[in-house]
Amino acid sequence: MMMSLRKQKNLIAQAIRATNPLNQTTPWYSAAIACLVMSTVSTAALAQEEQDTERSSRSKQPIEEVTVTAQKIEESIQDVPIAVSALSGDSMDALKIERGEELLRAIPNVNFSKSNFSTYNFSIRGVGTKAVSAATDPAVAVSFNNAPLIRNRLFEQEFFDVERVEVLRGPQGTLYGRNATAGVVNMLPVMPEDEFSSEIKAEIGSYNSKRTSGMFNLPIGETMGLRLSGAMTKRDGFDTNTYTDNDVNDRDLYSTRAIFEWEPSETFSANLIWQHFEEDDKRSRTGKQLCTTDPGVSMIGDVEVPENFTGFFSQGCLPGSIYSDEAYGTTNAKGLAFVVAPQALLQGYYPVMKEFLPNPYANAEQSRDLREIATSFDPVFRAENDLVQLNFAWEMSDTLTFYSQSTYAKDDYYSSQDYNRYVSDSIFSDSTEYGLDPGPTPNGIYTDPQLGPSDGVLAVDISRSDNKQWSQEFRLQTSFDGPWNFVVGANYLDFKTQDDYFVFNNMFSLIAEHVYNGVDDPEAGLGTENCTDPQNIEGFQDCMYVDYNSLENIDEEGHNYFLSRNLVETRSWAIFGETYWQINNDVKLTTGLRYTNDRKRSTPVPSQLLLGTETDNDTGEIVPGPASGGLVYKGYPEGDAVTQSWKEYTGRAVLDWRTDTPFTDETMLYLSFAHGYKGGGTNPPRADIDPNVVQYQPLDETFKPEFVNAIEIGTKNVLLDGSLTLNANAFYYDYSDYQVSQIVDRISLNENFDAESMGIELELAWQLTDNTRLDMNMGYLKTRIADGEESIDVMNRTQGHEDWLVVRPSLQVPSNCVAPKDVVEATFAIPYPLMLWALCDTTGRWGSFTPEIESSQYFHEWLNIDPYNPLTDAPNGARGFAADLSGNELPNAPRFTVNLGVEHTIPIEDWDLTLRTDYYRQSESYARVYNTEYDRLKAWSNLNASVSLSHPNSELYMQLYVKNIFDDAPITDMFTNSDDSGLTTNVFTLEPRIVGFSISKGF
Incomplete structure (x- = not known):
């Protein structure tokens, strides 16, 4: 029976109230949401009516067959004995999947979040890239047209003119090789076609969003073709900086692609692909910065701690829940070294600050809105990526084909934002009141060479990277009529990266200029000269070079800012092969083996923050600074290169069986074993300090490679005359030396942990009627860190030891x-x-x-x-x-994920009206291996809906959509900052509700 009109009206009213809780004038998008909800209700009602009164008209129309290249050949997804999901360009349009990060809404046991340094963590079955060092490889191999890209923008640029995106779950130990321990994401573009065609698409939406995209396909004679495509997006920021009153997290980007294809004969074809991506906007690498303020201790035993010294026993932030009201505090900076040092060391000359050992953030307030920040600087983000690929295929005979793929990629990015993420109080005293002319802080203002004048603490960071990659693959593939076939190949990769991370802080410059580069005689005034020669410094002082260039033009030699530079070169070659034995008509055995030779060369460039030297009065030689322990007073000398190499065998074996059952049209069962590997690397170098002055706590200089053994059993089924596909699998991983990072001693320290992962997955696509379709996938995942594994939690170093x-x-x-x-x-x-x-x-x-x-x-x-x-x-x-990690869950590994989509098409003469609703939910998980309350990420869900109107004969298509209907802002991941910045937490969240309308026309 159809739902009553009264119930429909009640549901519409509830939808409007949900989007307008303050009962203000109903905005236009609330009406749009109401229409979508009504459409969804009508769809459900119509489906129920059709089932009750017209069961005999159930569709026999089969689900459209999906072709994939998961095994480097084109074949039906139902014939591939691998857990693989594939989305066509049209499917992604229907689901409003616009970037790689949104793929989790359509694939079981997949998770995604941005990370702290312009990278991301795409995890499959609990295995991702939680190591952020420049020397690490991604656990999920991200590929463009089957070529793996170590650094890429596929999760930032928007999809356009896409044939399909394939996601292979599980280690791909043969064909994809070296770093695919978790799986592969492969994006394939639409290639030139035989007929002339073109398309233009325009879109407007929330936040003044404007998108345009298009393609132009031109056949050239009988043997050549050209396809040009591109996309551009501009929109205002999702977030607001309440201090500068500017929007942040806007987008201004474009992508272009050109593909030239040549097929001079039936046995030879070649294509050349060029793709360019560029972005220049105010996007923030991170979201809001949270902190449960640590007030320190007031009593130690029977001794009362003076108020000014409580900061020495405060770690800045406590490990409280990031969902509590207390998490919106600010770090207790009273004990931060850059606050204490100038006050303590200059106190004999003049009090540089208004009060002794102040907390610069004592009066800073944080909004409870995750989309509001208050920072002194607005973020800047620039990225540029180019890819050139040459492919050719030569059919040497009717049964033997030779393939070649050459790929060059270049990726550069630059990102800058406020480092402390809070607005400082006014803390500097007026140096002129103490007989200085003018002194470092005239009128309570200190002018930093890079950051300019301020009456409080200012800090800005810059993350940038320059990456180049060249790869070559040759492959020979057979297509014999008999039971045996094979593929053999070889590939080579040459990847070079330079990752730079800067932190500028006006307190660093103040210390460099007026503590270390000062002079002993207070009557002469504190030193203001730029130290260019250690002989300029007298007494117990260090000479450290201060860079006086602007932020955009630094000479990268200053010791008044922090620079972590990572130079890594990876060279890898491999030979691989797979054999396919069709034992009989129903049973096939696939075996594969790969030999990989990896070589990494890391050149350490130790940081030099506030390190200086002096000149020995007797010998005239430059010697380590007596106070700072620096070995050089200027520049960043490179250390001796560290070369690592690994020679590893990986592979897989799969037995699949096609059988007939009474209740299916086609059924395949498969059992597979795979062994995967991902290379190790070096941890970044720490500061270059004379060990007679300062010696760090011992830390590992390298980290181990990862290994995984995976067993999987699965089934793929076609039912109801092809109108239903039902695929399921269960898996078990035995993981050795999983790589995870945390910030220790200002570096990204990579640690290794043994772990296991197991789970089940279900994917269903059902054409209920000629006009109604249901899509569903579900994933269950259980991960466990091995017994005996341990690590020091920087948020809880005492682990409950009260003494x-x-x-x-x-x-x-x-x-x-x-x-x-x-x-x-x-x-x-x-x-x-x-x-x-x-x-x-x-x-x-x-x-x-x-x-x-x-x-x-x-x-x-x-x-x-x-x-x-x-x-x-x-x-x-x-x-x-050390914290005991035994039995803890791996980070970013929710137990449950579920996706549910319903689509119904209503024919209206020559038009098709399509209504679609998609729902996604993931259960709670943890952001770190320690699994504390601080690490807990709450479960979250996402609801999207769309109404589309198309006219197939004229290729006209219109769509009204709403993403994140309830405007939720779940925290998808977080990152813990360093001890010396107060252990603050950067959080990452989902995009807000977006309402948009698009129209496209094909020609």
């Missing part, structure tokens, strides 16, 4: 340390509380870790305790207590 405290380090040591409470308590008995900085010290110098040097006796005599050596008397060299 230990987290202590802030000195300026030159980036990471916090732990110290016994009794030692900390005794420290307050001496007249120099800043000696707290020496609690992680074995030299008597602030913040160093030097086991070779005997502990400072006078320090321990002051404390009246036994000598204390953090490297031997504290857990893990004072880094903290």
Whole structure:
């Protein structure tokens, strides 16, 4: 029975209220949403009526056959014994999947989120790229037209003129090889066609969105063809910077593609592809920055901690839930080294700040709206990508074809944004009031060479990358009539990258100019000269070069800013082959083997923040700075290159069986085993400091490669005269040395963990009637980190040990340390509380870790305790207590994912009116391996709908759509920043509700 009109009206009213909770004047998009809801209701009602009264008219129209190249040959997706999903360009238009990040809405057990440094994590079955070092490979091989691209913009540029996108789940140990431990995403463009055609598409929508795209297909004679296509998008920002009153996260990008194809004979064909992408806008790499403020401690044992020193026992932010109201606080910066150092070291000359040891962010307030930020700088994002590919195929005989694919790709990006993500209070005192003319901070303003004048803390970061890749593959493939066939091939990859990450902070420049480069005589005024020669510096001072160029024109030699530079070159070659044995008409055995030779060459470029030297008065030689420990006073010298190599065998074996059953038209069962591999690499170098002044806590300089053994059993079925396809599989992964990163000592430290993953997947497509279709896929996933695995959680270094405290380090040591409470308590008995900085010290110098040097006796005599050596008397060299990871879930691995789509077409004379609704949901997951409440990511869902009107005869197509109907802002992932910036958390979220209308016309 059809739903009553009253119920329909009630549902429409509820939809309007959901989009307009304040009962304001109904906006136009609320009416559009109401129409879509009504359409969905009508669709459900119509489907129910047809089932009740016209069951005999059930469609016998089969589901359209999907052709894929998952095994490097064209074949039906139902004949491929691999868990693979494929979406055509038309399917993606219907689902409004516009970029790679939205593929999760159509594929089971897939997750996606941006990450902190202009990269992304696309994970399949819980396995993704959680390692962000420049030396890491992606676990999911992203390919364009079957060519893997190490760095790419396929998850940022919008899809256009796409034949299909294929997603292969599971390790592809043979054909795709070296780094496809989780799977492959392969985007294939539409190739030139035999007939003249063209299309133009225009779209408008929310946030002043404007899109245009089009293609032009031109046959040239009998043997050649040309296809030109492109797309352009402009829109205003999704987010608002309430401090500058500007929109951020806008988009301004375009893509173009040209494909020339030549087929001079029936046995030879070639094509040349060029693709260009460019973006220049105010898109932010990260979302809002959250923090549950850590106030520090007021009592240690029986000793009261002075108010000004509570910051020494605050890690900045606590590991509280990112969903609590307290998470919208700001970091406690009272103990941050760049705040403490100028105040402590210049206090004898003049108080550089209005109050002693202030918290610059004490009065900063954060909106509870994840789409509102308040920062001093608006973000900048620029990216440019070019790809050139040459393919040819030569049919050497009726049964043997030779393929060649040559690909060159270049990718550059530049991204800048506010680093601290909060607006600082006014903190500087007026230096002229202390007899300085004018001094560093006249009228309470400090002018930074790169960031300009400010009365508070300013900080900006820049992430940029320059990447080049060249690859070549040759492949020989058979098509014998007999039971045996094979494919053999070889490929080569040459990839080079330079990743640079800068942090500019006006406090760094203040320290460089007026602490280290200052002069001893206060009557002469604090030093303002740019140190270009260590002989210019007298007394106990270091000479460190200050770069006075603008932010856009830095000479990249300054020690008044942080630079992490990573130079990595990867060269890889492989030979591979697969055999296909048709044992009988129903059973086939596929076996494949690949030998990969990987070689990585990493050139370390240690950071030099606030490092300087001096000139020895006796010898005139430049020697390490007595205060900073720097080995050079200018520039960033390269260290000795580190070369790593791996020689590994990977492969797969698949047995598939086609059988007849009483309830299916076609059925295939398959059982597969695959072994996958992904190379290891080097961890970035830390600061280049004289170990007699500062020595870091020991960390691994390299990380291991990943390996996975995967077993999968699956079935693919066609039912109801081809109108229903039902595919299902179950899998088990045994993973060795999964790579995961966290920020330690200002570097991305990569660690390895053994783990296992298991799950089931279901995909269904059902043409219910001639006009109604149902799509559904579901995924269940259970991951587990192996027993005995452990790691130090920078958010919880004490792990509940009440006799230990987290202590802030000195300026030159980036990471916090732990110290016994009794030692900390005794420290307050001496007249120099800043000696707290020496609690992680074995030299008597602030913040160093030097086991070779005997502990400072006078320090321990002051404390009246036994000598204390953090490297031997504290857990893990004072880094903290390791967290037990046994049984924890892998990050970004939700237990359940589900996608449900309903589409109904209503013929209206020569027109087709199509109504579609899609719903996606994923269960909760964790952002880090520690699985604490801080790591928990809540479950979230997404509802989209569209109404399309098409006139097939004239190729006219119109669509009204709504994405994220309920305007949800779920946190999809997060990133924990470094100790010395207060352990703040950058979060990433979903795009807001977008309503749009598009129209396209083909010719």
